[in-house]
Amino acid sequence: MSAGTVLELNNVSRWYGNVVAVNDVSLRLPAGVTGLLGPNGAGKTTLLHMMSGFLNPSRGTVTLGGEPTWRNPGVYRRLGLVAEREAVHGFLTAWEFVLASAKMHRLSDPRAAAVRALEMVEMTDAQDRRIETYSKGMRQRTRVAAALVHDPEVLLLDEPFNGMDPRQRMHMLELFHRLGADGRTIVFSSHILEEVEQVSGTVQVVVAGRLAASGDYRQIRRLMTNRPHVFAVQSSDDRRLAVALIGEKSVSGVEIDTGGLTVRASDYGSFTRALPRIALGQGIRLRKLLPSDESLESVFSYLLEA
Template sequence: MSVQTSPAAPAVASAPAEPTLLKLDGVSRWYGNVVAVNDISMELGPGVTGLLGPNGAGKTTLLHMMAGFLAPSRGTVTVGGAPSWRNPDVYRHLGLVSEREAVHTFLTAYEFVLASARLHKLARPEEAARRAIELVEMTDAQDRRIGTYSKGMRQRTRVAAALVHDPRVLLLDEPFNGMDPRQRMHMMDLLHSLGAAGRTILFSSHILEEVEQLSGTIQVIVAGRLAASGDFRTIRRLMTNRPHVFAIQSTDDRALAVALMGLPSVTGVELDRAGLVVRASDYGSFTRELPKIALSSGIRVRRLLPSDESLESVFSYLVEA
């Protein structure tokens, strides 16, 4: 059986030693009587962070304030300690790929990325443009007009234009739109490399699987407010109002089910062909008590998996709450 792997992402230069932080302090934005973003504070350092939220939650408004396109109605947004609003110098350190497509279809990819390099007044714009195009695997098609491209190719061209000046902070709104599975895997590898090299990357996506594969760290926006921040597995374990669900297989599932029913932390046990499904009110207590119960009963636990710690579960719980 052959195994296919994603193409290796090109090497990425290391960022400066000092981290450039993206910081929001008590940020709100309203349009008349409509509150789009409500009192959000967050601080992001090097690495990749996913921005999640239902449609209309305020994700795009938040990204536009970070990029300096919108002024906060209240609070401050800074990039590397400098305000993003009305501060053109911030674009020396920041790259943006907006959700809305804005490309000149009569240009080739090389011409489009080269124009971005020249706007940034780079010393060698031609070299920078070719390097950015290579990063997103568009070299073979760089001399074709953008109007002939697929949606995924146009998206990769836009990413190249955002990367051409080697920004320390990268904001991406739905960056994988239109990409096929191979292109998506390569882009994930590239963003991983950039984050590992010290860049601060924030990307939004409505596909939870993409966020889970690319980043365990999330910022969740619900109805304009920051509902949760951090590693999504840690967030799940802090949700004490929801029982935790575990899938367990052992050498004697029936006997283990009887023993577990006596634990104060266990609220329910189901036995099926695949093993046990256990609901526990306290994650820490249950995971400490299970080995003791198994040992005292002479039962060997072969498999123990939290079955509701996926990002999808965490996101669903937060939105419902």
């Protein structure tokens, strides 16, 4: 795998008349799995189409390994795309569809490549059935196989989990992890928060065409100093701990119920350092400390409110 295969966007914008779909986005996507997160209409599909060379930026540049993706057919030897909109002839079988993709790439052994790709997505048992008889999840897996048939260094996927059942989704998650660990660049879009959270710790959050946040979603959450951090705490004496925590400068609120404490802290670092010290001083044993608002759902809702 080429170590220089980095997908890069520099000050990229795309507009349609007076409508700005993507506004001044800069990204550098090396090997590994990256989730492109945002609500429907945020600009994710437009970004992926520019990354894949299907759409030219109105301003800025998109490069793959230093080469522009727009008007550069050579990039498709290194890149695979699974678009959100299906473009699969239903009268073909999965085998015929994936084999045709291998032949279009002029591979030296297209049949062997098609076998390998269908095995990767667990479609060999149904490969001789017409695609029109497939469920949506099976069609999705067939399209992923066609995008993988030439062993690309970069794989772009727009809402790839649509229509997949839990078992299919889990297999696809594992496949993306393996491909990323092998040195490939995997970029997939989703508006479903838990999908991104399960596949990738690296998140690019797109809101209204702009890059709202970038990096590990837990770190993004901790940098939001204007928002309280919420923790679930259980101890050997929740009531006494609650009284002691009220006097801590970094604590902005404490609630107690049968499940333990809900603590709101204004400063993540100060609170997590102070809690063990306070518990030890009171002779209280901590049984649980869990940040309860570090899910992508919390991060995403905070960014939308910002």
